[in-house]
Amino acid sequence: MPRPDTEDDVDRSDAVVERYDPQSIEPRWQAYWQEHGTYEVDNDDPRQRAYVLCMYPYPSGAAHMGHVRNYTFGDLLTRYRTMCGEAVLSPMGFDSFGLPAENAAIRTGRHPREFTDERIEELRSSITRIGGVYDWRREVRSHDPAYIHWTQWIFLQLFEAGLAYRGFATVNWDPVDQTVLANEQVLPDGTAERSGAVVEQRDLEQWFLRITDYAEQLLDDLDGLEWPERVVVQQRNWIGRSEGVEFEMPIVESDGSPRSDVPDGAAVRVFTTRVDTSFGMTFCVLAPEHPLVEQIVTPEHRAPVEAFVARSRSTSEVDRLAVEGDLSGRGCATGAWARNPFTGRAVPVYLADYVLGSYGTGAVMAVPGEDQRDWDFATAFGIEIITTVQRPDGFEGQAYTGDGPHVHSPDPSAGLDDGCDLNGLDVATAKQVATEWLVDRGLGEAVVNYRLRDWLISRQRFWGCPIPILHCDTCGIVPVPLDQLPVLAPDDVEFTPTGQSPLQSHQGFLNATCPTCGGPARRESDTMDTFVDSSWYFLRFCDPWSAQAPFRREAVEAWMPVDQYIGGAEHAVLHLMYARFMTKALSDLGVAPPELREPFHRLFTQGMIRLDGTKMSKSKGNLVAPEQIIDTLGADTLRLGHLSVKPPEEDVDWEAVGLEGCARFLHRVWRLALPGATPDLTLHDGPAEDDLTRGTHRLVAEVTAAFDRWSYHVAIARCMAFVNDLQRAARSPDGVSRSGFDHAVDTLLLLLAPAAPHIAAELWARRHGGDHVHEQSWPVADPAMLVEETTTLVVQVDGKVRDRIEVPTSSDEAACVAAALASAKVVELLGGAAPARVVARPPKVVNVVTS
RNA sequence: GCCCGGGUGGCGGAAUGGCAGACGCGGCGGACUCAAAAUCCGCUGUCCGUGAGGGCGUGUGGGUUCGAGUCCCACCCCGGGCACCA
Numbered sequence: 001m002p003r004p005d006t007e008d009d010v011d012r013s014d015a016v017v018e019r020y021d022p023q024s025i026e027p028r029w030q031a032y033w034q035e036h037g038t039y040e041v042d043n044d045d046p047r048q049r050a051y052v053l054c055m056y057p058y059p060s061g062a063a064h065m066g067h068v069r070n071y072t073f074g075d076l077l078t079r080y081r082t083m084c085g086e087a088v089l090s091p092m093g094f095d096s097f098g099l100p101a102e103n104a105a106i107r108t109g110r111h112p113r114e115f116t117d118e119r120i121e122e123l124r125s126s127i128t129r130i131g132g133v134y135d136w137r138r139e140v141r142s143h144d145p146a147y148i149h150w151t152q153w154i155f156l157q158l159f160e161a162g163l164a165y166r167g168f169a170t171v172n173w174d175p176v177d178q179t180v181l182a183n184e185q186v187l188p189d190g191t192a193e194r195s196g197a198v199v200e201q202r203d204l205e206q207w208f209l210r211i212t213d214y215a216e217q218l219l220d221d222l223d224g225l226e227w228p229e230r231v232v233v234q235q236r237n238w239i240g241r242s243e244g245v246e247f248e249m250p251i252v253e254s255d256g257s258p259r260s261d262v263p264d265g266a267a268v269r270v271f272t273t274r275v276d277t278s279f280g281m282t283f284c285v286l287a288p289e290h291p292l293v294e295q296i297v298t299p300e301h302r303a304p305v306e307a308f309v310a311r312s313r314s315t316s317e318v319d320r321l322a323v324e325g326d327l328s329g330r331g332c333a334t335g336a337w338a339r340n341p342f343t344g345r346a347v348p349v350y351l352a353d354y355v356l357g358s359y360g361t362g363a364v365m366a367v368p369g370e371d372q373r374d375w376d377f378a379t380a381f382g383i384e385i386i387t388t389v390q391r392p393d394g395f396e397g398q399a400y401t402g403d404g405p406h407v408h409s410p411d412p413s414a415g416l417d418d419g420c421d422l423n424g425l426d427v428a429t430a431k432q433v434a435t436e437w438l439v440d441r442g443l444g445e446a447v448v449n450y451r452l453r454d455w456l457i458s459r460q461r462f463w464g465c466p467i468p469i470l471h472c473d474t475c476g477i478v479p480v481p482l483d484q485l486p487v488l489a490p491d492d493v494e495f496t497p498t499g500q501s502p503l504q505s506h507q508g509f510l511n512a513t514c515p516t517c518g519g520p521a522r523r524e525s526d527t528m529d530t531f532v533d534s535s536w537y538f539l540r541f542c543d544p545w546s547a548q549a550p551f552r553r554e555a556v557e558a559w560m561p562v563d564q565y566i567g568g569a570e571h572a573v574l575h576l577m578y579a580r581f582m583t584k585a586l587s588d589l590g591v592a593p594p595e596l597r598e599p600f601h602r603l604f605t606q607g608m609i610r611l612d613g614t615k616m617s618k619s620k621g622n623l624v625a626p627e628q629i630i631d632t633l634g635a636d637t638l639r640l641g642h643l644s645v646k647p648p649e650e651d652v653d654w655e656a657v658g659l660e661g662c663a664r665f666l667h668r669v670w671r672l673a674l675p676g677a678t679p680d681l682t683l684h685d686g687p688a689e690d691d692l693t694r695g696t697h698r699l700v701a702e703v704t705a706a707f708d709r710w711s712y713h714v715a716i717a718r719c720m721a722f723v724n725d726l727q728r729a730a731r732s733p734d735g736v737s738r739s740g741f742d743h744a745v746d747t748l749l750l751l752l753a754p755a756a757p758h759i760a761a762e763l764w765a766r767r768h769g770g771d772h773v774h775e776q777s778w779p780v781a782d783p784a785m786l787v788e789e790t791t792t793l794v795v796q797v798d799g800k801v802r803d804r805i806e807v808p809t810s811s812d813e814a815a816c817v818a819a820a821l822a823s824a825k826v827v828e829l830l831g832g833a834a835p836a837r838v839v840a841r842p843p844k845v846v847n848v849v850t851s
Numbered sequence: 852g853c854c855c856g857g858g859u860g861g862c863g864g865a866a867u868g869g870c871a872g873a874c875g876c877g878g879c880g881g882a883c884u885c886a887a888a889a890u891c892c893g894c895u896g897u898c899c900g901u902g903a904g905g906g907c908g909u910g911u912g913g914g915u916u917c918g919a920g921u922c923c924c925a926c927c928c929c930g931g932g933c934a935c936c937a
Contacts, residue, residue: 229855229856230856230931230932233932237933270937321935322935355936359937360936360937373935449936450936569931572932644863644875645864645875646863650857655863656862657876658876658877660875664875667889680891713865713875714874717874720874720875724874731891792870794869796870796917796918799919801869836917839918848917
């Protein structure tokens with residue numbers, strides 16, 4: 001059946017030139033790489049090893065532009081470093097537990113596993129169509145029983161070591177997703193990062209991982225990482241180390257005499273980072289939930305205090321910490337007094353909701369002169385303000401937090417014979433002296449506090465890794481024996497619209513036998529935060545076949561740490577902190593090698609894709625489908641679009657991606673490089689032109705340098721400029737030599753192989769009898785070829801460019817100056833006068849100074 | 852408020868203290884074509900000038916230097932993080 005003639009007419013008219021058709025090329029090469037295992041590496045590979053890893057994705061179906069961007073950078077690096085002779089481990093897997101699948105199950109009644117497996121296949125196919133190459137033999141999925149087994153095994157190791165524990169805690173409850181959230185998953189405005197619901201406070205028993213044990217290491221080891229400064233700063237802030245002093249303030253009467261109605265030794269223990277300002281303390285503040293409140297409140301204050309405490313307890317932590325404007329409703333007097341050890345005087349004890357029981361000692365000394373919040377509080381409650389640090393001249397603020405000499409100490413009225421004298425000292429020195437003074441008298445000690453809290457991993461969800469614990473009435477909390485792992489969620493579950501996890505009511509799952517006493521036990525129905533799964537997957541990739549342990553140590557030694565980790569910056573304090581903690585914990589437990597203290601040596605965070613100025617996302621419905629572009633322009637064009645649009649770490653507006661220009665460029669490369677498809681070129685058999693050879697070497701040097709500093713957009717721009725020049729030269733009447741041309745084109749194909757792998761592979765194979773471009777060595781520029789014979793000498797007069805002269809590159813200063821002074825322009829501008837001075841930087845620039 | 856980034860044509864952006872605007876997009880003009888698409892060629896910071904050419908130009912104001920987009924100081928604006936965690 002003859003097809004109606006449409007565009008076929010055109011094809012026949014210039015049948016000499018086979019047009020670049022990505023659809024016929026790309027699937028073939030994708031299959032080739034897969035079938036030949038081109039990017040599979042074994043753990044005993046003799047080459048130098050490199051581990052290049054992109055954050056494994058949540059399987060959300062077909063890839064979106066964010067995936068494309070992420071995987072293009074990772075894939076380029078894998079291919080580039082492989083051509084450089086390294087054995088590159090480039091695995092891929094799926095972070096396949098999580099709420100979207102469970103929400104879909106609630107909506108449709110289908111089991112999340114089915115849903116998830118389908119989405120994984122879709123995503124895998126998308127990633128392949130982008131041209132991403134991975135060692136798929138190593139694929140891991142969080143919901144795979146083998147993976148669940150080892151996640152649970154790791155949890156039990158942590159449990160045995162005391163790093164996993166069950167604790168009662170006031171937690172963030174998401175009423176929409178019906179689960180608790182980690183602090184990291186709550187946004188500063190008090191809403192849930194995922195669901196957007198207003199987070200409530202609930203008191204629940206939950207599982208925690210003791211990440212705070214590692215606070216100091218997590219902070220210190222940041223120094224050795226080659227990570228974006230932004231991410232390091234965010235982690236540092238999140239850990240929130242602060243050095244300070246704790247000391248006790250005995251509860252007394254307002255005149256300093258002992259108080260009879262409180263137990264002996266009753267004292268407020270305060271934490272402060274400004275012990276140097278202790279002489280300015282005019283009151284102290286307890287958290288409303290502080291256990292001492294009950295004992296010290298005086299009868300006439302009891303009623304308002306109880307009301308205040310009740311109100312604070314129902315306020316979220318975020319709201320409590322938001323101190324803005326008038327503070328008069330935020331505090332409450334207790335009627336009690338406590339003695340300041342520095343002055344010997346009693347100061348009133350208040351409650352304030354912005355003081356948290358969970359940080360420091362739950363009590364602070366208040367120094368309104370040097371702390372703005374204390375100033376605001378003192379003003380609201382009519383409390384005295386004393387200045388202890390000399391203000392600089394012209395200071396017009398309220399509290400002064402800067403440096404300066406200390407004043408007003410010791411208080412002469414205190415009559416202490418061993419008073420602490422800080423007068424005249426700067427803040428740092430005064431802190432030291434005051435700390436020593438306290439320590440020497442046994443009144444307090446230096447301490448370090450962290451803002452970081454333990455990692456709450458309990459989730460009241462179904463589609464997650466079950467926590468392998470049993471609750472026995474007799475024995476209490478009992479770990480599931482290792483030989484009974486994995487604990488898997490049942491298949492016969494029904495998802496109800498209430499959203500409650502089916503695990504909480506599934507008797508077959510809940511009922512178990514206590515392995516210790518043989519009595520009945522109830523299975524833990526909470527599952528783990530999915531960040532637990534992603535906190536060790538990079539280790540499993542080293543040895544996904546291991547059946548006796550999560551991974552064998554020697555396999556991890558072969559590959560870890562990850563040389564280059566690539567992902568989104570939104571994981572700065574979540575995944576990246578948890579993975580660092582888990583690596584350290586596993587190292588300490590002897591599961592991972594002892595010397596492996598950090599998982600990711602280098603981190604790269606690529607920018608987001610935006611459309612119309614907002615983040616592209618399914619919920620906003622503003623997606624541009626990568627598949628559509630692959631179907632029309634091809635994957636190589638799409639990859640090039642991402643690579644060339646902007647520096648990779650910056651956010652990208654999709655409108656800025658110049659796909660047409662990239663497609664044009666590839667068409668041009670095709671016509672230039674396809675043997676026999678170049679009728680408009682003039683190629684002769686003479687020796688290679690020096691200019692052309694030098695240009696080719698310069699291109700190699702520039703592209704390599706650009707790759708090494710992640711300036712892909714510059715690398716692509718250089719290739720484009722090179723093609724423009726080459727095409728122009730080859731089309732000129734004189735043409736170029738065949739040998740110089742072929743060298744130029746072959747080099748270009750090698751340089752493009754990591755960025756546009758399909759077209760490079762196709763053209764290389766056609767030019768070289770079926771050879772595979774990705775198995776060639778990355779070209780190296782000959783330094784001797786980078787030096788031009790002549791160069792443009794820029795001639796300036798008084799710093800302004802007035803002339804340009806071609807000179808031999810070897811010209812010395814005298815020759816350059818002579819050439820410059822001989823310039824007609826310079827002669828004219830000098831008007832016969834002698835230059836006042838001549839500065840030369842041979843052979844690039846000469847500046848003639850006239851005055 | 853503090854700490855990081857960043858301000859360069861109509862747009863995305865290049866530029867070891869030495870030719871600002873590479874490369875791409877967009878725009879304008881031309882070649883090919885019956886015509887269009889595709890492709891190719893030329894122009895494209897701004898002002899003055901018919902032209903050759905010249906003036907002005909990298910957020911603002913100072914400074915260092917023979918020479919500053921690049922270094923220093925102050926300020927303005929944008930983006931991100933932290934923030935009243937004692």
